[in-house]
Amino acid sequence: MSRVVTEIVNLTFNSDTEIDKPMTRLTEILSKQEGLRRIKWGRWEEDANKVQMMINWDDISSHYKFMQGPAYPNLLATLDGLLAVAPALIHAHFDEEAINKVLDDPVVELATFYGITEGFEEAVDRTLAVGSDSEGCLRYTRGDVVEEISPSETEPKGKAHYAAISWTSVQARLDATTRKEVQESGQAVVSKVGGYEVHHVRFQ
Structure with missing residues (x-):
């Protein structure tokens, strides 16, 4: 059975890149692909040279079909010579309506959890619920990562999970971390x- 999947891509551009130009071209190419549902992208608040794309597909086979098709070389050519490191790409399953609402909010906290173990689901549900009581927290969603991944090439791959939490501002998120309940649940x-x-x- 097909299932909507979100492709999560992180691009690290060279510092002298006019990022809006290649991102506009990438969006144009992707928007024409069969099975493409929605694209959002934005720069990391922590590093303006890093861009994250969140791309919804009808299912993961739609993305794979695009990667094997005639338009994919054009996408790669758009990035040729502009990236400091290779793109990082994973897929995750979210509730589509929930992730769309989160990404439309002012700023989104994005968390990847690697090597999850027994008891993780209960713990993450607890910390998300506690965090959502903080002033400025708008909504959240989470989902399993399709691939087994690791924090670095030297560490073993394992089951991973992804969470997206929206806030009115980055400062609201920072203020929330001062709450004892947030610290303990984290x-x-x-x-x-x-x-x-x-x-x-901040997605656009």
Whole structure:
């Protein structure tokens, strides 16, 4: 049975790149592809040279079909010579309506959890619920990563999970971390994973 999937792509551009130009071209190419449902992209708040794309497809086979088709070389050519490192690409399953609403909000906290272990689901549900009580937290969603991945090439790959939490501002997120309940529930999540990465993006 087909299932909507979100392609999550992170691009690290060279510092002198006029990022809007290639991103406009990438969006044009992707928008014409069969099975493409929605595209959102934005720069990392932590590093303006990094861009994240969130691309909804009818199912994962739609994305694979595009990668094997005639338009894919044009997409790669658009990025030729512009990237500092190779693109990072994974897929995750979210509730489509939920992820769309999150990405339309002012700023999104994006968290990858690597090497998840027993008890993770309960711990992450708890920390998301606690965090959502913070001033400025708008909504959240989470989902399993399709691929087995690792934080680095030297570490073993394993089951991963992805969460997207929207906020009114980055400052609201920072303020939330001062709450004791947020800190304690966050530590419970950390104890159930092999590693994690968090950043923030304003999508367009």
